[in-house]
Amino acid sequence: SQQGEEDPQALSIQEGENATMNCSYKTSINNLQWYRQNSGRGLVHLILIRSNEREKHSGRLRVTLDTSKKSSSLLITASRAADTASYFCATDKVGGGSNYKLTFGKGTLLTVNP
């Protein structure tokens, strides 16, 4: 079963605008990760935020984590047509010890129009 759920399911914006995607999850986690998938290809890791962190930056990406609300957001600033892809959040579960499982949501399809 999915642990994370992304919102919205699809997002269409113009080049240069910012894109915000949200992720909600159900159980406590050790960390939350965001991945990107270009059509028909494997997922690529973008950024990881740990449960004791609230915000993290990487280039044009900004991720926030609110463990009290069990939610995260991914902000892509100054979007480009090349950012068009599906974006997934992934979580592992607290208490898994060495048996952590990485589970994904269904993703947000981002389209950046030139």
Added chain:
Amino acid sequence: DARVTQTPRDKVTEMGQEVTMRCQPILGHNTVFWYRQTMMQGLELLAYFRNRAPLDDSGMPKDRFSAEMPDATLATLKIQPSEPRDSAVYFCASGNTMGTEAFFGQGTRLTVV
């Protein structure tokens, strides 16, 4: 350039046939995941291994699916017999230690007719 390699990239087979998908994880990674991706269900975790030992295969239909790691450089996912509802893209991913990123292969697109 270390990467996860999956073979075959595409597979078309008839219902009832056995299908074997292979994955070569990144050298030195101790965790291997198998995922199935469909439009309806998204990315489902089928099974994963730590140090070649299966830790959880609860996401896998046991009657027809099996996953193994005969050695540290090879993971296999078998479906026998295959059914049209097994049509999907199957991804293998590998990683190292808890709480770090997973590296994905390019996937095997399986079509069962």
